[in-house]
Ligand SMILES: O=P(O)(O)OC[C@H]1O[C@](O)(COP(=O)(O)O)[C@@H](O)[C@@H]1O
């Protein structure tokens with residue numbers, strides 16, 4: 001009997017580290033830089049996970065008293081997660097510059113020799129931080145276009161969604177998961193606190209083509225276009241289940257597993273939508289397309305939207321292909 005099949009010692013599974021190494025082997029010219037970058041993200045995720053789990057005990061709940069470039073009040077955990085990810089990516093040495101939701105300007109890490117830049121939403125679902133509801137982190141990775149050795153510029157971040165070389169999210173929920181893709185499918189890893197390791201738990205995730213869940217803040221209903229309002233009526237007529245956590249990562253993850261559609265339409269208050277193209281829409285669209293779903297802004301595929309600025313907003317509709325096709329029929333009437 002092979003040792004890894006012994007009933008007294010069941011295998012623990014494939015660690016994230018081993019998975020990264022196995023996948024790196026598939027790219028003969030790989031230098032290991034992207035692999036190290038992914039490990040740095042996993043390390044920061046473990047530290048932030050620890051802070052979230054004990055937030056109420058170490059007084060990092062509530063507002064920090066400052067506002068970010070979007071004019072949103074920064075929660076203490078927004079700031080903590082921002083510092084932790086920037087520190088890990090800087091110390092890891094593989095990232096030349098970072099765009100963060102919590103910082104106005106590009107962060108120069110000082111690693112001018114590095115070949116990658118990262119756009120990040122350090123803490124997603126800020127309105128749910130203090131109420132023990134799932135929250136997340138979203139990241140997007142590009143190979144820089146400016147030469148190594150020089151100071152990275154906006155050009156490195158405004159390459160367009162289809163130039164991402166990797167993207168993913170961390171979900172801090174009933175379990176903690178890291179879900180990412182590097183162009184060859186979406187894989188999910190569950191964190192085992194007792195071993196301090198992420199283990200492969202969801203290989204090659206695919207969203208069901210059809211779903212019966214819709215996720216939308218219907219409190220904004222009157223601010224939506226007629227087409228969106230008619231689509232929401234259609235969801236009611238079809239008795240689709242309304243599920244809205246208010247954390248994009250949480251709503252995305254559920255719909256990825258069960259099938260469904262997430263909508264953050266433009267409103268009269270936010271005519272360009274609320275969500276940010278570089279560190280919310282592009283990375284989740286990258287995952288959604290590789291999981292067999294669709295992501296649009298109502299007209300274009302999210303990944304084809306030309307980027308103009310680092311904190312640019314966009315409407316977002318993403319999920320099961322059949323549900324996106326159905327939504328689009330309400331936009332052309
Ligand atoms: O409260 P609203 O308007 O429904 O917005 C909720 C959406 O805004 C977000 O909280 C925006 O993300 P941040 O928390 O990172 O700012 C999404 O996670 C969520 O889907």
Ligand SMILES: [Mg+2]
Pocket residue numbers: 121123124125248280
């Ligand atoms: Mg967010």
Ligand SMILES: [Mg+2]
Pocket residue numbers: 078101121122123124125126
């Ligand atoms: Mg955020």
